[in-house]
Amino acid sequence: MSWVIWGVLFSAAAWIIWIYNGLVALRHQIQNAWKQMEVQLKRRYDLIPNLVETVKGYMKYEQDTLQSVIDARSKAMASTGVKETAEAQGALTQSLGKIFLLMENYPELKANENMLRLQEELTTTENQIAFARQYYNDLVMRFNMKQEVFPSNMIAGFFHFQPGEFFSVAEAEQALPRVNLKLTS
Numbered sequence: 001m002s003w004v005i006w007g008v009l010f011s012a013a014a015w016i017i018w019i020y021n022g023l024v025a026l027r028h029q030i031q032n033a034w035k036q037m038e039v040q041l042k043r044r045y046d047l048i049p050n051l052v053e054t055v056k057g058y059m060k061y062e063q064d065t066l067q068s069v070i071d072a073r074s075k076a077m078a079s080t081g082v083k084e085t086a087e088a089q090g091a092l093t094q095s096l097g098k099i100f101l102l103m104e105n106y107p108e109l110k111a112n113e114n115m116l117r118l119q120e121e122l123t124t125t126e127n128q129i130a131f132a133r134q135y136y137n138d139l140v141m142r143f144n145m146k147q148e149v150f151p152s153n154m155i156a157g158f159f160h161f162q163p164g165e166f167f168s169v170a171e172a173e174q175a176l177p178r179v180n181l182k183l184t185s
Contacts, residue, residue, distance in 0.1 A: 019155040026143040030164050033136040034082075037167070040129045041076070041089070047125060048073045048096075051118050055099060058109040062102050069095045082165040089129075090169065096122070133167050140164035 052066055059066065072095040076088035100119075103109055110116075144163045147156040 016155055019152045020159060023143070023146060023152070023156055023159070023161050026139065026146060027161070027164075030136065030139045030143055033132065033139050037129065037132040037136055040125060040132050041085075044092075044122070044125045044129065045073055045077055047118060047122055048092075051096075051099070051115075051122065054112065054115050054118060055103070055106075055109060058106045058112075059099075059102060062099075065095070065098050065102060069099060071095075082167055086167050086169070093126075133169075137166050140166050 048069060052069060055062075056066060069092075072088070072092040076085070076092045079085040079088040103115075140163075146152050147161055147163060
């Protein structure tokens with residue numbers, strides 16, 4: 001009879017260890033995914049000064065827009081935590097979007113080889129940031145779900161695991177772009 005009790009206790013302890021280690025592993029995967037996203041964000045930060053310098057000579061009358069990009073970059077670089085970083089990245093994306101919209105008014109800038117290369121690098125970087133954000137959010141979802149479902153929620157609560165924070169996209173970035181399909185003659 002005592003072997004049965006020891007077997008049950010051993011099984012329960014092994015189960016608790018298995019659940020706990022799974023939660024710890026997910027927490028570390030989230031931290032790693034965040035670090036990978038920071039690598040992509042740093043690449044973006046490094047490209048922006050080159051972009052500003054390239055367009056500065058062409059956009060003499062757009063100094064406010066250029067300054068807003070510089071300010072948004074500084075704020076994004078100084079941000080800490082998931083929520084603050086997500087908000088700062090949204091502002092930076094919007095200010096970069098304004099530069100690219102204004103470029104339409106400067107045909108010689110659009111044809112500049114350095115500018116085309118920078119645009120390509122930024123586009124690639126933006127895609128890598130999007131993939132990193134998706135991977136991070138997928139891990140956060142798995143981690144949070146594991147903390148909420150029975151019976152692992154008991155282990156998570158006992159060991160005081162905290163839910164992960166999603167890297168949310170600002171509402172302005174979620175809005176669908178308007179397309180004008182009117183035919184004008």
